[in-house]
Amino acid sequence: MTINQLSHVAMEMGVILLSNGAETYRVEESMHRICIALGAKEAEIFVVPTTIIISVTLEGEVPLTRTRRIHSRKIDLTKVSEINHLSRHICYEPTNYKDLLADIRRIDTIPSYPYYLHVLAFAFISQMFTLFFGGSFVDSCVGFMIGMGIKLQMDIMGRFEANVFFTNIVGGLIASTVAVAASGLGLTTNMDTIIIGSIMTLVPGLAITNSIRDIIAGDYLSGLAKGIEALLIGAAIAAGVAVPLSLLRPFWGG
Amino acid sequence: MNYIAPCLYAFGASLAFAFVFNIPRNKLLLSALGGMLGQLVYVVFQLVISNDVILYLLATIAISLYAEVLARLTKSPTTIYLAVALIPLVPGGGIYYTMLYFINSEIDLGISTGIHTLLISGALAVGIIMVSSTVNLVRKVMIKSKTKIRKKIKYGKNT
Known part of the structure; x- marks a missing residue:
């Protein structure tokens, strides 16, 4: 997995967590765990309720930093719970980029109650x-x-x-x-x-x-x-x- | 009847809040039971203790324990159970009466009710802090002792 793909996956999962009502420390912890599990050497993450900043280092590559601003927040704890499961899953068995993206997209489009x-x-x-x-x-x-x-x-x-x-x-x-x-x-x-x-x-x-x-x-x-x-x-x-x-x-x- | 009815109402309200928070379908009932548990503890200890700040503290400790244990059992975030169960304990009446006394220019009553409401909110916060810090500590101690035992077994085999 390249450094671009790795930081993209971590960022997408963090954005879903933060914009659906997870605690800030949970977002930081899960993003860090995902980065390490996917093979990053170092990962520094800073989250406040409106912004995520992530900086990833891979062995022998230039560090990459991404920032994302969260504009709208709503409450959907099903998505928080699902992303939590996914990040646990990543830590136990390796997956590839395409499957991960498909999983994230599936979680992002889970319908809420009517x-x-x-x-x-x-x-x-x-x-x-x-x-x-x-x-x-x-x-x-x-x-x-x-x-x-x-x-x-x-x-x-x-x-x-x-x-x-x-x-x-x-x-x-x-x-x-x-x-x-x-x-x-x-x-x-x-x-x-x-x-x-x-x-x-x-x-x-x-x-x-x-x-x-x-x-x-x-x-x-x-x-x-x-x-x-x-x-x-x-x-x-x-x-x-x-x-x-x-x-x-x-x-x-x- | 006087003791059971509030618990049932708290259960109904928590269940509706679980829908508002979009809690996963298979955890709806479990999270709503937390709201009922808090009220049950409040009502039961009311027979013994008359200070309602302490009653709120006990009820919060009960629901936080419930939430932490269930979160470990079902491998899901604690917030799912805690946020829903906490709502029947939030002092909505205190906020309202504080405001009402200030409108009616009964400043003394307003201040004392306001401080009482603040104390209740403080009790909620302290209850959650006590339980989740203790649970975290216990978990860390357990993990550490597990690795120590493993090391001892390994070391023993090597020698």
């Missing part, structure tokens, strides 16, 4: 958490509607590439507007429960987990970046919820 299932999942999360925090069945149905609305809003705003914080502010705004309206119409008495239950859909669970795990692994830069992202998203949700609560309350008397 769209209607995602919308239903959001609605269900919101309903379950409303019940979890002590709401009645009617409350949970209001939560179901809000969850669906939040998912549709997130996708519409995602299509226009709105930033994460604005998306979350609008999500919180929808949740509290609908809940205040429902309590104003007399459908429910515990508006608080509905709002708490439906903002749980916006909670950045993966960012929290990954930031803690990155900090444990000694990757403070990425860990802090992700931790601050999680904190700011929390603040954005609270700000979005606050606006209708303070503006609409006098009118609806909720």
Whole structure:
């Protein structure tokens, strides 16, 4: 395998890992392991949540450095798991370049769950958490509607590439507007429960987990970046919820 | 009933979150069980301990142990199980009430609720850190002792 092919394979696998929600230290570790297993003499890898830099040295050749900027990130843990399996596989038995590329392409095109299932999942999360925090069945149905609305809003705003914080502010705004309206119409008495239950859909669970795990692994830069992202998203949700609560309350008397 | 219902709701919510995170089809149920386990530990220890920060810490330790063990057994990343199971423990109510008190200009209550929420988040972080550091340490010690035994066997054969 030439130095060009080797660095290409490692880079492609790293990009799939990083853009689908793997921890930063996992990306560095797997890329390093792949390079060594494929016959590199040295491999230096630097990863932050938006960039990958890799520098490979082969015996008797000039070192090669590649950089890739990650522009869009989404969450698809199936791909992370599959790439993890593939990198384990590479370490145990040798493969050739063509097979590896075909494997990577196959993993990159694994379909995620269908769209209607995602919308239903959001609605269900919101309903379950409303019940979890002590709401009645009617409350949970209001939560179901809000969850669906939040998912549709997130996708519409995602299509226009709105930033994460604005998306979350609008999500919180929808949740509290609908809940205040429902309590104003007399459908429910515990508006608080509905709002708490439906903002749980916006909670950045993966960012929290990954930031803690990155900090444990000694990757403070990425860990802090992700931790601050999680904190700011929390603040954005609270700000979005606050606006209708303070503006609409006098009118609806909720 | 009062103890079982929250666990079932946590299970349902975790399962839905597993779909949102696109977790592999054969691991959906396992990861959702983690969310239920956290709530179960919380509810059971509620009978003995009244400080809820410690309850959150215990629940987090339980789900991190569950996630680490399952990750080793199924040879997949720990995040798959941990991220899903952690979500029912995230203090969404704390964030909301902090904001609500500040809107109603009850600053004292707002500050105390805010600090309480921060403490709970700290408990989640500390729980994960404790478990995964310990598991890593144990793994490294086991690997080292294995190679030592192998060396001894080799050395013994040579002499």
